[in-house]
Amino acid sequence: MGLISGMVRTAVVAGTATAVSNRVTRRQRARWAAQDYSAVPPAGMPVNHEMPEDDLASELDRLTVLHAQGRLTDAEFAAAKAKVLER
Template structure:
């Protein structure tokens, strides 16, 4: 019968203890990493949602501003009888169309390039 040493584990006991400690450490590390990734994903989705809401609000405000400006122009048009009412050869009032394009550009709906292209199309 072999004599057992008391106080210190044998080689197999030491290896088993090391495996348990290493396994526990890797499980905890993986869990922390997963939690961190889920939290970052949730924050990213929240930011995207807020950006989409802001964009929608800005577009609605721009549409409202254009509608108000068009209503003001429509109300002011009959009050000004001296305004030239002769449309161009194509049947389009170029000045009114240019004013509409300018208001869309100021509202941020049209970019500079889009405005220039539409203006060239009207004048050309």
Template structure:
């Protein structure tokens, strides 16, 4: 073999070595990337497991409505006429203060006397 044959053979060997080296490098990089991705996923999973989970807030039934308010009993010894007189006196005081007009006073007085 001559000089050219030796050079050609060297070129083929060098080219093959480069191709093999590149392939090994790509495979190794792919493996490292896959391992890194698995580690990231594992770390994420661990973080999710470490975080406390909160239960949904319990729902409670609505409280029952309050009992109806009973009218206040009349004070002992008071008759209905005493209460009527007190209401008429209050209306008169409101009229005297200028809060009620004479017409409004007369209308309210008529309602009290009729009722």
């Protein structure tokens, strides 16, 4: 029974570690999606009006989350999405 209980214990620890890691990843992605990109850059920092591809996808993800949560109406979502895609 020692071998089986050791295997079970290892499986439980590995499963718990995976679950915690996945939860942390989901929470971090949600935080990144909710970041405000409209902040003014610090003085002296050049303003780049083109969004890098990663930021564009992140901003669209953030808008999608806000729309899914009901915090943006269909019209607000469409306007914000169009504005992001213009950049």
